[in-house]
Amino acid sequence: MKTLIFVLSILCLSAHAKQYAPIEAKALNEQTISTQGKITYLKFWATWCAYCVEEMPVLQQSYEDAKGAYQVISVNIGFNQTLEGVKRYLGKHNYNFPTVFDSDGIITKHYAVLGTPQHILIDAQGNEVYRSGLFTDQLAQKLAQLRGK
Amino acid sequence: MYIQLVNLSILLLILATIKSANAKTKEYVFINIWDAYYQTTHMPKPQGKRIFLQPDINIDQASLEQFIDVHQEFANLTIDTNNQLTFKYQVRQTPTRVIVENGKVILKESLSTSPKITAYEMTNKQMATLSGKPLSISQIQHDYQVLFFSDSLCPFQHIPDCQQRIRQNNQLAINSPKNVLTIIKPFYADQASALSYKKRFDVNHHIVFDAQNQLFSHFKIRDLPYWIVQDATGKVVYRGNQVPKPHHLSL
Numbered sequence: 001m002k003t004l005i006f007v008l009s010i011l012c013l014s015a016h017a018k019q020y021a022p023i024e025a026k027a028l029n030e031q032t033i034s035t036q037g038k039i040t041y042l043k044f045w046a047t048w049c050a051y052c053v054e055e056m057p058v059l060q061q062s063y064e065d066a067k068g069a070y071q072v073i074s075v076n077i078g079f080n081q082t083l084e085g086v087k088r089y090l091g092k093h094n095y096n097f098p099t100v101f102d103s104d105g106i107i108t109k110h111y112a113v114l115g116t117p118q119h120i121l122i123d124a125q126g127n128e129v130y131r132s133g134l135f136t137d138q139l140a141q142k143l144a145q146l147r148g149k
Numbered sequence: 150m151y152i153q154l155v156n157l158s159i160l161l162l163i164l165a166t167i168k169s170a171n172a173k174t175k176e177y178v179f180i181n182i183w184d185a186y187y188q189t190t191h192m193p194k195p196q197g198k199r200i201f202l203q204p205d206i207n208i209d210q211a212s213l214e215q216f217i218d219v220h221q222e223f224a225n226l227t228i229d230t231n232n233q234l235t236f237k238y239q240v241r242q243t244p245t246r247v248i249v250e251n252g253k254v255i256l257k258e259s260l261s262t263s264p265k266i267t268a269y270e271m272t273n274k275q276m277a278t279l280s281g282k283p284l285s286i287s288q289i290q291h292d293y294q295v296l297f298f299s300d301s302l303c304p305f306q307h308i309p310d311c312q313q314r315i316r317q318n319n320q321l322a323i324n325s326p327k328n329v330l331t332i333i334k335p336f337y338a339d340q341a342s343a344l345s346y347k348k349r350f351d352v353n354h355h356i357v358f359d360a361q362n363q364l365f366s367h368f369k370i371r372d373l374p375y376w377i378v379q380d381a382t383g384k385v386v387y388r389g390n391q392v393p394k395p396h397h398l399s400l
Contacts, residue, residue: 049207050336051307054362055371079206080181080242105236114231115207115306133307136372137390 018128020111025073027098028087037124039070039146044108044118046077047089052117055135056095062143063097069147070121071098077116078102174250177202177234178260180223181243182216183337188262190244196256197248201226204235204243209305276363278330278355279343286367290383293330293355295321295393298365298375300334301342303350307373314374315350317392326354333358334365334373 022036043059045052063072074097076086083101090099102108111120119139121130130142174197180190182203201223203213208228217223229235238247244260276284289296297318303311322329331352333343343358359365368377368385378387378397387397 058371077206078241079204080184103241104239105232105241109232109236114205117307133309134372 018112020122020126020128022126023107023110025100025107027073027100028083028090029098031098033071033073033098033100035071035073035122035126039124040122041066041070041072041143042075042111042120042122043072044075044077044111044113044116044120046079046081046116047085048080049116051134055117056093058135059097060095065143065147067147070143073097074099075107076101077108077113078105079108174198174248175200177238177247177249179204179229179235179240179243179245179247180226181206182213182223182226183207184243184262185220185223186216191261193246193260197250199225202229202234203227204229204240205232207306211304212302274360276357276360278357279340279347280355282355284357286364287383289330289364290379292327294325294328294379294398295330296364296368296377296379297321297329297331298334298368298370298373298377299331299346300336300373301338301346302334302336303346303374311374312350314390314392315352318374318376319350319352319354321392321398322352322354329354331356332364335360335362 020035022034024032024034024036027033041062043052043055045056047053059072059074066072074095076099078101081101083103086099086101090096100107111118113120115133117133117135119130119132119135120128121139121142123129130139132139176195176197176199178192178199179202203226205228210228213226213228217226234240234247238249238254238257240247240257242259244262246256246258246260247254248256278284295318299315299318300308300311302308303315305311318329318331331354333346333356335358338358340358340360343356346352347356357364364370368388370377372390375390376387376393377385378393380386387393
């Protein structure tokens, strides 16, 4: 169901920031999404995570505001989740940001995510620019800066 | 005498064989403590040495120990650091047990549970401080200058530096405790958690447990811990996750 291809096989680490190999994955709408060469805002979440669910309107807003300045990928971590349940949840709330169902947890592992929610902003080279547990003011500012505001 | 020795040897051999067979069989039971607080897992008879594991997601050692204090039956529960066994056995649901014999999985099954309860429950109870002072949003805007939004789960990974910020807020409240209100997030917590927070962090100003999450919603709080400073008319003059500066305050 979900395909994940590591385009680069080496996970590079620098003294200042983690760098992640790009990923390709199939979203719930069957669209193939890739982080290759793109500024990407990733949010890892689950429907059972109260903090995650509370933040979802902000994620939707960040997606609507992006207008090409960055791409948004929502990653449902797939743990104690079902694909049908996730689709039902997103449909019920009319959320239309690209979402990947991480059925085997590989993407979650790739980005070393051990908690939800988790917000990660990576630049076009795959460097981690920012990471936080909640949707912080700093994250909002970084996204706004990318949009030129 | 000789026969007795032979019988004893056979008995010891049998015991050693049983012990050896059990030692080769391990039963990993993966549970999620945040679910296990609210549901009972029906445990089948062990089929080897039973080892309880908590997948490494939304967990820290302190939370694990708190859980074990309440649920002694999980005394040997440990965190599956970096989800090594969770990935190895592809456990994607909890509770699940995996029986491994001589390194080979012979059974992997979901365990049945009683129904779950949601992360927090709505209540119609009147909002009040832990000391019993009734509160409303308009009263809060009128009575308090500094609102400190916090989380009784502190210290925890999604609220970095929370202990330091709680200390900063306590410091802020020293001169004028009546002007400061700490507001506790209701997710995965209850009034008792708020009381424990008060004791743990030695808070000497008013605390309210925001049972309906209404204050967090009203003030659009997404980050934690977080400050709101209001002027005398209730207008917000500062909001942020850094302690307010003196010029924001007239305490």
